[in-house]
Amino acid sequence: MNSTIVIPTCNGRHYLEKCLKSLAKEDTHIVVIDNGSTDGTFDLVADDFPEVEYISFSVNTGFCRAVNAGIVATTTKYVIFLNNDTIVEPGFVRELEAVMEQDERIFSASAKMISMKDKSRIDDAGDLYCALGWAFALGKGRPEKEYRTGYSIFAACGGAAIYRMAVFEQIGMLDENHFAYLEDIDLGYRARIYGYRSVFAPKARVYHVGSASSGSRYNRFKTDLSAINSVYLIYKNMPVLQVLLNLPFLLLGFGIKTVFFMKKGLGKTYLCGLLKGIRFCTKPEARRRKVPYEHRHFFSYCRIQGMLWWNIIRRFTSR
Numbered sequence: 001m002n003s004t005i006v007i008p009t010c011n012g013r014h015y016l017e018k019c020l021k022s023l024a025k026e027d028t029h030i031v032v033i034d035n036g037s038t039d040g041t042f043d044l045v046a047d048d049f050p051e052v053e054y055i056s057f058s059v060n061t062g063f064c065r066a067v068n069a070g071i072v073a074t075t076t077k078y079v080i081f082l083n084n085d086t087i088v089e090p091g092f093v094r095e096l097e098a099v100m101e102q103d104e105r106i107f108s109a110s111a112k113m114i115s116m117k118d119k120s121r122i123d124d125a126g127d128l129y130c131a132l133g134w135a136f137a138l139g140k141g142r143p144e145k146e147y148r149t150g151y152s153i154f155a156a157c158g159g160a161a162i163y164r165m166a167v168f169e170q171i172g173m174l175d176e177n178h179f180a181y182l183e184d185i186d187l188g189y190r191a192r193i194y195g196y197r198s199v200f201a202p203k204a205r206v207y208h209v210g211s212a213s214s215g216s217r218y219n220r221f222k223t224d225l226s227a228i229n230s231v232y233l234i235y236k237n238m239p240v241l242q243v244l245l246n247l248p249f250l251l252l253g254f255g256i257k258t259v260f261f262m263k264k265g266l267g268k269t270y271l272c273g274l275l276k277g278i279r280f281c282t283k284p285e286a287r288r289r290k291v292p293y294e295h296r297h298f299f300s301y302c303r304i305q306g307m308l309w310w311n312i313i314r315r316f317t318s319r
Contacts, residue, residue: 003028003078003093003162006070010035010060013044015085015209020049022087027094028080031055031073033066062179067158071173074165081184083159085209087116095204096162099150107196108163108188110156111204114144122146123208124160126153126200127185130311131246132253133230135185138200138318148202154307155188156198160206163187170194175236175289177280181222182229189237192307193291193300223266227273228280230254235281239293242301246308 005028009016016032023030030049034041034056045054055069071079078100080093092111099109113124125139125147137157139147156163161184171190174183188198210217234243234250243250254274261270280286293301 001027001029002076002097003080004070004074004076005030005080005082005093006033006067006074007031007082007084008033008035008063008066008070009037009041009084011037011039011041012084013037013039013041016041017044017048019082019084019086019088020045020052022089023092025090026088026092029053029074029076031070033057033070035060035062035066062176063158064174064176064178064180064183068173068176071165071168077165078162079165080162081158081160082206083208085116086113086160087207088160089205089207092204092206096201099199099201099204100162100164104164105196106164106199107167107191108156108161108198109201109204110153110198111160111162111206112144112147112200112202113157113160113206113208115141116207116209119207120144123210124157125202126151126198127155127157127188128311128314129154129185129189129308130253130315131249131305131308132256132312132315133234133246133250134253134257134315135182135230136315138314147200150200150202153188153198153200154192154311155185158184158187159208160204162201162204164196167191167194167196171196177232177285177289178229179225181226182233186229186233186236189233189304190291192304193237193297195297195300218261218264218266220266220269223261223269224273224276227270228277231274231277232280232286235286236290239301242305245305249312 031053036059110126115123122139124137
């Protein structure tokens, strides 16, 4: 057994039951992290899945703290993050592990996430991040059959991905300042600074409901947190000179997003979130988590910068 699956959940008993049933034949240890559920999640795990390790919090501590608790409980070579609103296909774990065994510089591999509502369409085929300050999922809404080969991505989507445990000792675990959203991009960014990379694993297939916790793709809670974290992500991972280099792109990107959310009726929420993000970056808890610039990582920063520019093109041209 080389992997441990960590599943965070909060009042998601209905989804969790289906997820755990789909994992029944996978050769892996499973840890469920319960973020203060009141819907009988404990009884479900205790009665129907006694082989599953169960860790609970009295309140909702957020995705990051929950997953970190799972990482701490992991003793295997790899750890797999898996959303509770997913159903995996047989061989899911084996396919993820096979990709990781190809190269020790691979930090993470993102599974092929397929829409539960339309199983012919992609939900996420790996995540990119660009100089506009945007993170985006490749393939969203595209035909599933178009994504059958692997390729390099900026970061793995934390909804269904495998990570090399040894690397966490170098880069740290999930940043709990994020609470939720963009924490997986931050994790992939830090790994790239240290010279690691992330890839897409097309043969590891998983069906995903999407937005099961937040309720919808666009809502005030998600928009606010994502805006805060989009500012924090830049502050934390980019040296000052890199921020200045990308500033014109970032201002353009945030401007376009403001117009987008205004059309959704969430413009004020988004702008307030950006301001909260700026204020947060002045606080000690943000400064403590800033990645210090080291000369030994200079070429990694150069490669990352190239990706940030190239991913702008991929955002508007890639399928």
